[in-house]
Amino acid sequence: MEIITGAMTALITPFKNGKLDTQKYEELIKRQIAQGIDVVVPVGTTGESATLSVEEDKECIEIAVATCKGTNVKVIAGAGSNATHEACNIAKHAQSVGADGLLSVAPYYNKPSQEGLYQHYKAIAQSVEIPFMLYNVPGRTGSDISADTAIRLYDDVENIYAIKEATGSLERAIEINSQRPDFCVISGDDAIDFPMLANGGKGIISVTANLLPNVKSKIVHSVFEGDYDTARRLNNELYQLNKVLFVEPNPIPVKAAMYLAGLLDTLEYRLPLTAPSAETMKKLEEVLKNYEVIK
Numbered sequence: 417m418e419i420i421t422g423a424m425t426a427l428i429t430p431f432k433n434g435k436l437d438t439q440k441y442e443e444l445i446k447r448q449i450a451q452g453i454d455v456v457v458p459v460g461t462t463g464e465s466a467t468l469s470v471e472e473d474k475e476c477i478e479i480a481v482a483t484c485k486g487t488n489v490k491v492i493a494g495a496g497s498n499a500t501h502e503a504c505n506i507a508k509h510a511q512s513v514g515a516d517g518l519l520s521v522a523p524y525y526n527k528p529s530q531e532g533l534y535q536h537y538k539a540i541a542q543s544v545e546i547p548f549m550l551y552n553v554p555g556r557t558g559s560d561i562s563a564d565t566a567i568r569l570y571d572d573v574e575n576i577y578a579i580k581e582a583t584g585s586l587e588r589a590i591e592i593n594s595q596r597p598d599f600c601v602i603s604g605d606d607a608i609d610f611p612m613l614a615n616g617g618k619g620i621i622s623v624t625a626n627l628l629p630n631v632k633s634k635i636v637h638s639v640f641e642g643d644y645d646t647a648r649r650l651n652n653e654l655y656q657l658n659k660v661l662f663v664e665p666n667p668i669p670v671k672a673a674m675y676l677a678g679l680l681d682t683l684e685y686r687l688p689l690t691a692p693s694a695e696t697m698k699k700l701e702e703v704l705k706n707y708e709v710i711k
Contacts, residue, residue, distance in 0.1 A: 421618040422454030423633035425625040426462035431684035452633040459494035467686035496521030504543040517547035524557040553582035606658040610651035613639040677709040
């Protein structure tokens with residue numbers, strides 16, 4: 417099984433007149449490829465997967481796979497749901513159309529026990545053969561995959577190779593790495609990408625990379641090459657941008673920033689997400705003046 421690591425982008429999903437803007441989606445993925453990203457991640461949290469239909473989920477994955485075909489860029493498809501059978505359905509489809517791996521967010525709303533999380537992930541991962549990444553973001557889901565449960569899944573299920581940790585906790589990452597050094601911990605919090613990588617993280621899944629894939633990939637690749645000074649400097653330079661992109665629930669600010677930077681023709685969300693406040697737009701405009709967004 418291939419171990420997929422590196423600089424990864426949690427892709428936004430562009431809409432036009434309420435529908436998936438497939439042309440823009442392809443353009444955005446091509447931009448990621450051109451600017452050095454290693455992996456694109458369609459239909460994760462940043463892609464508003466919770467408000468996409470299953471058919472739209474599958475279409476986004478298909479577009480990502482087709483666009484990355486013939487390049488060195490991999491596709492890790494979002495395959496999460498609070499219904500295990502639905503997550504299995506999406507996972508199987510992603511594998512059938514050529515996705516390189518899967519990312520599956522912890523079940524939201526249900527608040528399962530640790531045993532429920534174990535059985536949920538075991539069922540999804542064993543329904544496919546491609547590499548499988550757990551995704552822990554308790555602030556969004558209400559479910560926290562404990563280190564013990566993550567390690568149990570890594571030990572018991574052959575294709576579970578990684579976990580995206582978006583708890584904001586370096587201690588959680590170290591807790592996992594100290595017990596299973598080969599279990600890939602992926603940073604899910606842009607602000608702490610450098611310290612996560614410096615402490616043994618094997619990559620990032622970034623929101624900010626929608627805007628600056630060239631810089632985010634440079635941070636990761638610099639760490640892998642042993643150039644910690646460059647990675648630390650770049651991570652610090654991105655602090656203000658990383659901060660402003662989370663002043664409202666993700667992906668509200670990042671889509672607005674992409675619109676302001678000319679990367680999106682329309683600024684649309686799926687309810688219950690709404691357009692950012694005038695105050696947020698002003699903050700985004702001010703912060704963006706400090707960065708060069710290459711189209």
